[in-house]
Amino acid sequence: MFSACSLPPFSRKAFDSILFKQWEKNMQSERGILMLNRCSLNKVLIQGVDMFGERVGFLKFKAEVVDKETGSKLPGIVFARGGAVAVLMILDCGRESFVVLTEQARVPVGKTILELPAGMLDDDKGDFVGTAAREVEEETGIHVNLKDLVNLTAFLDPSTGNKMFPSPGGCDEEISLLLYRTHVKKEVIDALHGQETGLRDHGELIKLHVVPYTTLWRVTADAKALAAITLYEMAKREGLLPQ
Numbered sequence: 001m002f003s004a005c006s007l008p009p010f011s012r013k014a015f016d017s018i019l020f021k022q023w024e025k026n027m028q029s030e031r032g033i034l035m036l037n038r039c040s041l042n043k044v045l046i047q048g049v050d051m052f053g054e055r056v057g058f059l060k061f062k063a064e065v066v067d068k069e070t071g072s073k074l075p076g077i078v079f080a081r082g083g084a085v086a087v088l089m090i091l092d093c094g095r096e097s098f099v100v101l102t103e104q105a106r107v108p109v110g111k112t113i114l115e116l117p118a119g120m121l122d123d124d125k126g127d128f129v130g131t132a133a134r135e136v137e138e139e140t141g142i143h144v145n146l147k148d149l150v151n152l153t154a155f156l157d158p159s160t161g162n163k164m165f166p167s168p169g170g171c172d173e174e175i176s177l178l179l180y181r182t183h184v185k186k187e188v189i190d191a192l193h194g195q196e197t198g199l200r201d202h203g204e205l206i207k208l209h210v211v212p213y214t215t216l217w218r219v220t221a222d223a224k225a226l227a228a229i230t231l232y233e234m235a236k237r238e239g240l241l242p243q
Helices: 009-016 018-027 128-140 186-192 213-219 223-237
Strands: 039-052 055-067 077-080 083-093 096-106 111-115 118-120 174-183 206-212
Touching: 009 018, 009 039, 009 055, 018 055, 018 077, 083 128, 083 186, 083 223, 096 128, 096 213, 111 223, 118 128, 128 174, 128 206, 174 223, 186 206, 206 213, 213 223
Parallel strands: 083 174
Antiparallel strands: 039 055, 055 077, 083 096, 083 118, 096 111, 096 206
């Protein structure tokens, strides 16, 4: 859609990035905005690029998309950060079930949030299962076998792309929500609660919380957790979960 040959380095990195190419792909997909034959993309203004080492980590741009019939512009401010995964970890202990949450300081909202273990996809290969297992181990210290992860978003209708979009009005982030459930002893629950984990050299200051599953929906404002609860409960009701 765009040629980067005559662009300044700042914009060239942006247009060549995985983030921008994925946005282009979405725009031209079967349900993409440009495939409706009602809208046109006139221009894109790159406003900011945050580098993660050698690759573009975050991208901020403004797209001028116009409704051909009315001439009106669609809201087109985009914060691109790409795909991510989150894991609903249910630990069965005796007759009770618990969920592992991470407490992290989130500068954008100015406070700490209790969240599901989660992480960004590092590339365009879409290895969300492998990423999920790695993030769980990094944030909780628990080793997870890939075969034990259940993709909850895979139960969505294919028209959704089998992803969850937490804030599509301003951000491209698409999240795969996975389930990991296992039996543990009480000593494991006690050892996890309050444990400090995370990659300190990456700015991850994480404290673990283990909460009863029955109260999870009330103790977190994390959209990933609330969506995962809904998918889990509906999939369980429909008999879609493996035994």
